[in-house]
Amino acid sequence: MIIYELKVKGKDKQYRAIDEAIRTSQFIQNKCLRYWMDNKNVGKYDLSKYCAILAAEFPFADQLNSMARQSAAERSWSAISRFYNNCKKKINGKKGFPKFKKNCRSVEYKTSGWKLSKTRKAISFSDKKGIGTLNLKGTYDLNYYDIKQIKRVRLVRRADGYYAQFVLDVDVKVKTQPTNQVVGIDLGLKYFIADSRGNVEPSPQFYRKSEKQLNRANRKKSKKFNQAKNKAKLRQSNNYYKARNRYARKHLRVSRQRKEYCKRLAYSVIQSNDLVAYEDLNVKGLVKNRHLAKSISDAGWSTFRSWVEYFGHKYGKVTVAVPPNNTSQNCSNCGKKVNKSLSTRTHICTHCGYVEDRDVNASINILNLGLSTVGHTGNYAWGDLPSWGIGVNQLSNGESLNQESLSL
Template sequence: MLVLEFRSYGKASQFNAIDEAIRTTQFIRNKSIRLWMDGGAKSCFDLNKYCAVLAKEFDFANKLNSQARQSASERAWSAITRFYDNCKKQIPGKKGFPQFQKDCRSVEYKTSGWKLADDRKSITFTDKCGIGRLKLKGTRDLHFYQPAQIKRVRLVKRADGYYVQFCVSVDRTESVDPSGSAIGLDVGLNDFYTDSNNQTVDNPRFLGEGERRLKKAQRRVSKRVRSSNNRRKARQVLGKRHLKISRQRKDHAVKLARCVITSNDVVAYE
């Protein structure tokens, strides 16, 4: 499964509709968890049937696409099965009992509820939430894939905007010439890692470099009045600071890992 992400552009009313769809997803997931706690659900199919009951009972839940409601219940069942697996494996400590979600950031559609434009530059959501048509901007080209290969479409809310993710079913193969070398890695705290050839890679410490700006943004949030627009804006700035650091960390780790994998046939790590 290949995940392609694009930045979405639209009106403020469309983004408000996305927020409402995300809140509905959170509501359905939490109600599914409550149903399981009360003993009313024994399988994922029971939760899927419960989505239809919620749609009849609540008008705002009926606005969301039926398969998107099922995706929300599948998230609940995923947390439940993870808890069961941890109990069977007798993992020490807390087993991860399913909790009610307080801050959901995405809504997931399956094969219905959306339609991709012929030029692959926009997507239209056709359910009753009122999201409508969103423009897409990214570095990947969707023309290489057929619409039937797109199994899921996810709307993700981040500190710097809204994104659309496409889960594409495709088999990826890469032909790499064997290098005849093997390497062992020891990940540490002072250095990012030390390999078996006694070569070390420095830890970039992105958090330490951006700590001053983070503290400044956090102080601004603390000084603002609760539930005010200024506090909301300050929280957005703080979220962008954290988002930048997380992206720096991921970019560094992915590029370094790909360099190690492509230059060695066998990689062992501790």
């Protein structure tokens, strides 16, 4: 599967219709979740049948395309099945019990309810929500693919406008010449990556550089928030929503900067090597450190890893996730353990006298671990996804599976 994203242009009336379709999809999703909570032995097909009952009971739900209603039910079942799987695996901590959605930003259509124009530069929606015909703006050309290959169309609302995402049933793989090179990568905060050859890439810190602007925009938004209206459950002023949108657009810009940086760096790493070994970091656990949480989130380690896995799958390269235990403490020259604090940036082995940068020493250890287990590894990226969809495999039946590299 590959996913193409194009921006849609329309009138304000059409945008309001898209918002209404999104709210309806959220309503059906929450209703299906409530139906599962109130009844025993409810399965995926029971939720699909329940959509017809909702359409008969609520006129605004009947206005939404039938396959869009089924897609909303499948989203609910995706959360439910994930909860069941976590319980079966007996993972530590919370198992991810499904929650009701409050701020959905997308509505998904399957193979009906929409139609592309002859030039593939516009798309029309035929349900009763009144979305109508929307122009498509972007560099992707849908003329290369057959209509039957488009399995899903999703309308997404973001701070800077509305987008259409097309899920295409295409398996894209590119054959490349081997480079006969291998590399180990250590992820850090001082350097974003340090490889086993001694090369380092500084951390861009996009959020830190934009933090003053973000805080200023947040203060302006807060000044326009009326607490009395909030208690009375009244709508805020138009100036508040304008300030909130400006604040959201700044955050969106930072997010896109980080994703594009990780994408370019991962592409360069994959194109230059036949095997890439990296740490299997538990980022969710690391951000619990209140002193480093902001810096770790700003680094974008998970995004970089996902892009490495994706490009590794696309270009037929091997990506290996190794345990990070003691990779910074052990000496890459003699293998002895040399305890050091996080503030110690230079590795000095007291056993063999080897001196190297802390991160470079760790990257060499990561490469050695990756090479020692390379016979049991493979490519772990699942399909061709854009930057916003990395880490999720969109199946043809609408379910989403979170996936990571297999740890060794």
